[in-house]
Amino acid sequence: MTFFLQLVVTGLALGMVYALVAIGFVIILKCSDAFNIAQGHFVLLGGYLGYTFLVPFGLPIWATLVMAVGAAIIMGLLIERLALRPLVGQPVLAVIMMTIALATVLEGLVTLIWGGEYKAYHGVLPTLALKLGEISIPSETSIGLIVSLVAVAILMLFFRYTKIGLAMRATAEDLQVVQSVGIRVTTVYAVSWVIACVVGVIGGILLGGVSGVMTPLAEVGLKAFAVVLLGGVNSIGGAIVAGIILGVLENIAAGYLDPLLPAGGGLAHVFPFIVIIIVLIFRPYGLFGLVRIERI
């Protein structure tokens, strides 16, 4: 039983990480109907930025956050203006290939600047390690949970009550209608990329503080797509629920099934992808997503 609960708790931590990445992804999708494969690389960049400002520059944590968010805003604006805006109206493959290419360039830049080495800055963030009986709750879980919940709450309010948030939702629904009622679509796109970059970078700083940064961190981005699909691609709340479900399931499956498999298992690595296939076959719009009806 303790083994099971420990698996669940570790899975929760993993699920929070997935959810953080998935939220950034859903924001871009909700506003501009673009699928951003580079979201995991925003997280990676955030981790390295956090390391740079905290360790070599020796800035306090609040200054680091301000600097990193500033960098994220600039990055979001640049990416939107230079890479994505020329592709408005292009087929879905062009946009996806663009974000894949962006991911590659980001990974190349990160490797060039930081050498792709493992960097860690433990002890800078407040630790929230709790113990419930025999189960230890890692601070990864508690910090991830708090940040994800706060992010989701802010974003939900943002999308419901602010003018720009409503404009973003409308833009995702129908580009031409939005243009005809006088909403500046370019502003909407720019804001959505900036928000996604900021969410990714903040997530990266937190992750870096808890478990360190390294290039494979970006692969979390790929796995987070399973979360996005399971939760429904346009549901922020769905992303967080699916993140928890998937993280826990993945950990339990790996914990119990890996010893039974030949070659040591490694089930955790493919589990999200198996979920993707199952979800896509049986419920392509996810748990909370909108069912899209197509017309000619």
Add this chain to the structure above:
Amino acid sequence: MGLRSGTFQESYAQDMAIFHTRLDWGILFAFFIFLFTCPLFFSDRILTIMTMIGIAIISVHGLNILTGYCGQISIGHAGFMAVGAYTSAILTAKLGWPFWAALPSAALAAGMAGLIFGLPSLKIKGFYLIMATIAAHFIIVWFIFQLYGLTGGADGLAVPRPEIAGIVFKSKRSYFYLVMATACLATFTAQNIVRTRAGRAFVAIRDNDLAAEVMGINLWSYKLQAFFIGCVYAGVAGSLLVHYYAFASADLFPFWDSVWYLGMLIVGGMGSTAGAIFGAVSLKLLDELVTIVGPMLAAIFPAVAAQAAASLGLIARGLVIILFLIFEPRGLAHRWEMIKAYFRLWPFSHQE
């Protein structure tokens, strides 16, 4: 798109022909003579590069039929190559099959894998299909590691060099001939598949699948056919790749290769057989350029020497794809047609 002045087509057969004039045929034969005399005047290093380009061309032809013509985007192509590669490797190394029997079996096995992972394509498209094919790649690679007894898992599997009718393709030169002959055959079949009824159905599905269904095209059948054909090409390419290295390993088929095959298609131009060739050649040559330029840059900027080579390749490929998406979304094939059109009417080349 016009013909040279003075060329008239008086029958449907003439109109459908790929090569219209004697000059076209002459250029084709000159190219074949050049291609198959390459080993006489090129070094082994250049032959290796050309062999790799040939294998990439075979693979991209498959992806072109699947993605460029049928519109079913796949980022799992390297995974399907791995299926073909391991089928061929196991059949020849463990069961002692001859290469000429193992190669078609590899193609068939990869095609079957394509059918299985193509099943979700009946309900989903666009981004969802991309996710399904990405998942396919990782699941295939995971299976390769799990079937330890059969595939050697992480240790890999030694594969004999192919042998057909007593000729062992051991030297770089002989393997060059094998790959180039297969690549020419693949180009020939790819160009002709898209001119059949099935090829036209693929284009209809790509342009608007609902409209295609209304017009009586069986989506279920044709989408799966596209997956099967595309993955058959991948299987052949994968088989040729492991027999070249004489070693099968999952590391030969990294996830990013799946992405680069799609990148080749974008750089070359989707939905064009020539585009598949242009793309494979240009991105492979870009790789070679990076391996030459990387150490030179490292010598100039010693501060970033260690990482420069690895990161430069990533940045260069990413930038090339970004630039093509923005400035020439229809790829090199389209640019090539425009150049040809310009010279066809030169010096009075005033056309839209």
